[in-house]
Amino acid sequence: MNGIIMNNVVALAASIRRFLAVAILVIPATIATANTTVLPFQEIESVDPLRNAVFSVAGGSIDQPLASFGATDLQPATMRKITLSGNAADPYDPAGGRSAFFLLASHGFSGILYLRPEALIAELLAGTSPGVALLIGADSNGDGKPQTDEVICEAEFASEVARCIVAIDGSVPGPYWVMAVAPGGTGATYTAVLSAGLPEIAISEISSYGNGSGGQIGLARPPSVDAGQAFALGMTWTIAPMPLQRYYGAVLMGQTDVLGSFCCSGSVDALIPFALEDSSAYPVMIDPASGPLLLTSYHTQGPVLPLPVGQSAKRLFFDLPTSASTYESIVVDGRIVSGPGSTPTPNLELALVHSDFPASSQSAVVAAAPADAAPVVRWNVTTNDQDVTAVLPHPQAGRWYIVATNRGTDPVAFVTNVADSSNPPNTTSGFGRGANPLLVPGNYFNPQRSGHGISISQAAGQQLMFWYTYLQDGTPVWYLAQAAAPAADSGWWASPLYQVSWDGNVGTPTQVGYVELVPTATNRLMFTWHLGDASGSETFELLASGKTCASANGVATNFSGNWFAPSQAGYGVDVLGLPDQQFDVFYFYDASGIARWGIGAAPFATNSTLDMLQSSGFCPLCDYTPVTTQALGPMTINFTADASSGTFVTNFTFKAPLEGTFNIDKPIIRLTGSNTCQ
Numbered sequence: 001m002n003g004i005i006m007n008n009v010v011a012l013a014a015s016i017r018r019f020l021a022v023a024i025l026v027i028p029a030t031i032a033t034a035n036t037t038v039l040p041f042q043e044i045e046s047v048d049p050l051r052n053a054v055f056s057v058a059g060g061s062i063d064q065p066l067a068s069f070g071a072t073d074l075q076p077a078t079m080r081k082i083t084l085s086g087n088a089a090d091p092y093d094p095a096g097g098r099s100a101f102f103l104l105a106s107h108g109f110s111g112i113l114y115l116r117p118e119a120l121i122a123e124l125l126a127g128t129s130p131g132v133a134l135l136i137g138a139d140s141n142g143d144g145k146p147q148t149d150e151v152i153c154e155a156e157f158a159s160e161v162a163r164c165i166v167a168i169d170g171s172v173p174g175p176y177w178v179m180a181v182a183p184g185g186t187g188a189t190y191t192a193v194l195s196a197g198l199p200e201i202a203i204s205e206i207s208s209y210g211n212g213s214g215g216q217i218g219l220a221r222p223p224s225v226d227a228g229q230a231f232a233l234g235m236t237w238t239i240a241p242m243p244l245q246r247y248y249g250a251v252l253m254g255q256t257d258v259l260g261s262f263c264c265s266g267s268v269d270a271l272i273p274f275a276l277e278d279s280s281a282y283p284v285m286i287d288p289a290s291g292p293l294l295l296t297s298y299h300t301q302g303p304v305l306p307l308p309v310g311q312s313a314k315r316l317f318f319d320l321p322t323s324a325s326t327y328e329s330i331v332v333d334g335r336i337v338s339g340p341g342s343t344p345t346p347n348l349e350l351a352l353v354h355s356d357f358p359a360s361s362q363s364a365v366v367a368a369a370p371a372d373a374a375p376v377v378r379w380n381v382t383t384n385d386q387d388v389t390a391v392l393p394h395p396q397a398g399r400w401y402i403v404a405t406n407r408g409t410d411p412v413a414f415v416t417n418v419a420d421s422s423n424p425p426n427t428t429s430g431f432g433r434g435a436n437p438l439l440v441p442g443n444y445f446n447p448q449r450s451g452h453g454i455s456i457s458q459a460a461g462q463q464l465m466f467w468y469t470y471l472q473d474g475t476p477v478w479y480l481a482q483a484a485a486p487a488a489d490s491g492w493w494a495s496p497l498y499q500v501s502w503d504g505n506v507g508t509p510t511q512v513g514y515v516e517l518v519p520t521a522t523n524r525l526m527f528t529w530h531l532g533d534a535s536g537s538e539t540f541e542l543l544a545s546g547k548t549c550a551s552a553n554g555v556a557t558n559f560s561g562n563w564f565a566p567s568q569a570g571y572g573v574d575v576l577g578l579p580d581q582q583f584d585v586f587y588f589y590d591a592s593g594i595a596r597w598g599i600g601a602a603p604f605a606t607n608s609t610l611d612m613l614q615s616s617g618f619c620p621l622c623d624y625t626p627v628t629t630q631a632l633g634p635m636t637i638n639f640t641a642d643a644s645s646g647t648f649v650t651n652f653t654f655k656a657p658l659e660g661t662f663n664i665d666k667p668i669i670r671l672t673g674s675n676t677c678q
Contacts, residue, residue, distance in 0.1 A: 036167035037062055037270040041121075045279040047365050047534070047621060052236040055251065055272055059230035062253070062270045066225040070252040070259045070266070071217040072118050072199035074237060074276060077246040078102065078178075079195045081309040081409045084132065086186035091179075092146055101146050101179035103139065104198045115200040116265065117168055119250040121273055122178045122196035124155075124162040127310040127407075129190040133181040134162045136196070138174065146177045157192075165273050174198065193310030197248030199273075201259060201266075217249065225253075233272075240533065241278040243305050244313055249274055281366030281535040283528050284318040284402075284418050285516040287494040288431045289484070304337055305404070306413045307348070312405040314368035318418050319357070319518040319526055319537075321492050322397045325434025330392045331419045332377075332402060336412050338384040343410035347382055350416070351375035352392055353401040357520050357539070362448045362624040364536035369401035380407070381414070397520075437519035439491030441560070441673065443576055443583070444525065444540040451617045451627030453543065454527065455574045455585070456517075457561045457672035458485050463493060464562060464672050465515065466574055467529070468585055468597050470617040475658055478587045478597045479531070481515050491519035497531065500570065502589035507570025529620065536621050549677035550577040550604045552641040559604075559643045561673020565666035572671065573637065573648060577604055584610055586635055586650065591660025598632040598652065609636045614655050630655040637668075643675035 039061060044053050082100040089096025106117045124134045134157065137150035153164035168176075180192035220234035233251065241247060251272040252258040260266030282303055305313055320327060334350045353369045354376055376395075381388040392400070402416050420432045445453030452469040463485040471477050483495035494516040498509040513531040520526060523542035529535065549556045559577030571588040582604040587597045600610035613629040632652050639646040645668065652662040 036268050037064075038165055038167050039270060039272045041163060041165055042272060042274040044274055044276045046241060046276055047279050047281070051238070051240075052234060055233045055235065057231050057233065057272075060228050061230075062225075063227055064255055064269045065227045066253045066255065066269070067223070068254045068256055068258045068266075069219050069221050069233070070201065071219055071235065072201050072250045072252070073115075073216050074239060074241070074247040074249050075197040075199045076242075077195045077197045077248060077275075077308070078104065079193070079246070079309045079311075079411075081127070081406075082180055082192045082194060084180065084182035084190040084192055086182045086184065086188040086190055088185045091181040091184070092148060094145065098184060099146075099179055099181040100192070100194075101177050102194075102196075103144060103175045103177050104196055105175035106198060106200060114203045116203060116260075117174065117198045117200045118252060118268065119199050119248075119271060119273055120164075120166040120168055120176055120196070121199070121248045121250075121275070122153075122164045122194070123275075124157040124180060125193040125195050125310050126160060127191060127193040128157045128162070128180075129182075129192070130158055131183045132157045132162075132190050132192045133183075134164055134194075135179045135181060136164050136166065137177050137179075139177055144175070146179050150177070167268065167271055195246060195310075199249045201252070203259065203261065219251070237276070241276060243278050243280060243282075243303070244307055244311055245278065246308065246311070247276045249276065279315060279368070280533070281315040281317070281537065282313070283366075283516070283530060283535050283537065284316070284416070285494050285514050285528065285530065286318060286418065286431060286492075287483075288433055288436075288486070288490065288492045304413055304415050306411060307404060307406040308411050309406055309409060312403060314401065314403055315366050316402045316404065316416065317366070317369075317399055318402075319399050319516070319528065320395060320397050321433075321436045321490075321518045322520055323434045323436055326394050327396075327434075328394070328420060328432030330395055330432070331389055331417075332392060333387040333389040333417050333419075334379075334381045334402075334404070334414055335387050335417075336381050336384050336414050343408060343412065344384070345382070345408065346384060346410070346412045347380060347406070347408035348412055348414055349378065349380050349405045349407045350388075350390070351378040351403045351405075352390070353403055354396065355399045355401065357399055357526055358537070360446055360448050360539040360541075364449070364538040364621055366535065366537050369403050375403070387417070399526075433490070433492070436490035436492045437522045437524070438489075439486075439493075439517060439519055439525055440523055440542065442523075443543040443574075444523075444527070445543045446527075446538050446540055449538065449618070449624045451615065452620075454540065455562075455576075457574075459561075459670075459672040459674075461485055462672075463495075465495065465517075466562075466585070466587065467497070467515070468587075468599075470615075470619050470622075472619045472622070473657070474616045474618070476597050476615050476617070478595050479512065480509065491517060491525065493517045497529065500595050502570060502593040502595070504593070505568070507589075531620060534621055544576055544578060544583065548578055550579055550582070552606055552639075552643065555641075556677040557641070557643045558673060558675050558677045559606075559639055562671040563646070563648070563668045564671050565648075565664070565668050567666060568664075571662075571664075572668070573635075575637075580604060582608065582610075584612075584635070584637065586612060586652075588650075588652070588662050590654055590658045590662075596654070596658065598635075599629075600635060606639045606641060607636075608638075609634050612650075612652065614658070643670070645669050 155162040481495035528537040564572030598612040600612040
């Protein structure tokens with residue numbers, strides 16, 4: 001299993017988040033297997049581009065030895081928001097108004113696959129009224145209705161969640177019913193947010209699909225486990241979860257084959273039930289001169305997000321930097337995007353919640369909006385395809401979350417917009433701002449995630465930013481951003497983000513995302529990025545300024561900036577020339593034309609040779625791990641005394657897993673920066 005593991009580590013022995021009223025039941029042998037140990041339910045909030053999690057099973061949790069492991073598929077939750085009446089009606093009378101239910105059944109045969117259920121997971125989620133009961137049962141008489149003698153699990157909602165988890169034998173595919181019941185005789189109105197799923201394994205007529213998940217889930221686990229032994233189990237998933245969609249699944253464990261065959265059920269001795277939600281961040285990036293960047297084909301700053309019933313989007317945000325004067329009012333609007341199956345009566349609640357800028361940390365994962373912060377503004381969208389606007393009067397600097405909650409009875413898809421209240425936008429002050437803290441040219445990094453970072457330099461009214469980071473396999477990669485330089489009184493800046501590929505002679509840029517630099521203090525910023533289908537944000541600070549100059553012939557001269565070979569543009573070197581040291585990052589390509597970088601340092605001299613290093617580190621959203629290096633080869637760089645031109649010579653050989661060499665001997669000139677020491 002890949003050693004770069006994200007934040008999805010969950011301990012089965014620890015207290016479980018969102019665990020309040022939980023009933024775990026194994027159905028009697030007349031209906032299902034009676035000897036399955038159901039371990040505590042696990043919540044996985046996934047922001048991991050590697051899509052993996054680790055479960056730690058405590059000693060003593062399972063009485064049997066284990067030699068077989070498998071997993072169900074990821075089953076999208078069936079969700080309903082229901083209004084109930086606290087009358088005296090029989091809860092098993094569907095016309096009485098006191099209860100509501102839906103059926104879940106196995107998919108059975110699907111092409112060459114037989115889909116066999118292994119667990120039933122049902123929940124009452126946040127938004128449910130206290131006192132509402134959750135009941136699940138097996139429709140043993142086949143009438144498609146709940147009956148009192150069919151109940152197999154019951155739990156009552158108090159404040160966070162009520163949950164039933166049932167281990168079932170796939171030889172009884174159901175259907176099963178899931179029901180919410182209001183307290184009787186109160187006369188009050190109750191709300192239930194009901195969610196359930198029936199995770200299945202996929203069995204082929206010929207053979208089982210890997211771990212039973214049809215290729216959706218992979219497991220990294222020990223070959224066998226003694227009874228009562230503590231162990232760790234890694235899980236990866238190959239599908240990309242839909243944004244904000246809840247999925248259910250289960251990891252299966254046993255002494256013998258847990259998957260079984262096309263004809264026969266396996267033998268499951270223990271299972272780990274879990275829910276998986278994509279919790280990615282969705283930044284609204286603002287170009288202070290022209291307004292928010294357009295991130296989607298819908299010409300909106302935020303992505304089109306599906307939102308299930310009762311669920312909330314808590315990581316949609318925009319940042320406003322520290323300002324010397326009060327911001328003009330900002331307009332935020334929401335729109336429900338209609339489509340096939342759209343509800344005619346949606347109810348999307350939007351709220352603006354303020355937070356301070358996050359402190360530096362070892363994670364680039366964006367935290368959810370603070371749960372204890374009162375919204376500054378709250379409004380509702382109740383029609384399709386119409387913008388509904390709220391005005392944020394003179395907002396303070398910091399991080400602003402746009403928290404969206406589906407208060408309706410059906411799923412919705414929505415977008416949001418952020419705009420300056422002036423119409424057209426105030427281009428003289430830039431998005432209604434006053435002066436912002438400045439970011440001097442130089443190298444910036446997060447001290448708690450040392451090993452990656454950015455360089456900022458300028459020339460001819462443009463700002464150039466290189467981001468030196470790592471791919472998911474830990475190998476180095478660089479990205480490039482270029483746009484008009486920020487205003488003279490501000491460091492606030494946003495730009496498209498590009499990755500460059502090499503065909504042996506020419507570098508070709510392809511846009512892969514966006515970046516935004518939001519200054520929080522002089523030479524300190526929030527570095528927020530959107531790359532592919534992932535986003536992150538972290539606090540950066542100045543490592544060293546390009547305005548601290550080296551000496552050439554006794555004259556303080558600025559050698560810092562970006563240098564390249566004009567005869568073959570596409571690669572070059574980022575130079576940080578300090579009085580007693582130079583720190584260089586060479587950006588170039590491997591044998592496959594993928595952008596790579598090497599790093600080196602040496603005492604500063606106008607003619608010097610640096611032993612460059614190939615680094616291995618952590619991907620942008622991966623957990624921090626210390627960076628390791630290998631020798632890449634020498635780079636000799638010579639500058640003219642006036643810091644206007646020079647030469648560089650490289651003799652690089654990549655170390656595994658990279659392949660190729662990069663050997664050049666070229667004249668170079670300055671691309672960015674000035675030789676004047678300021």
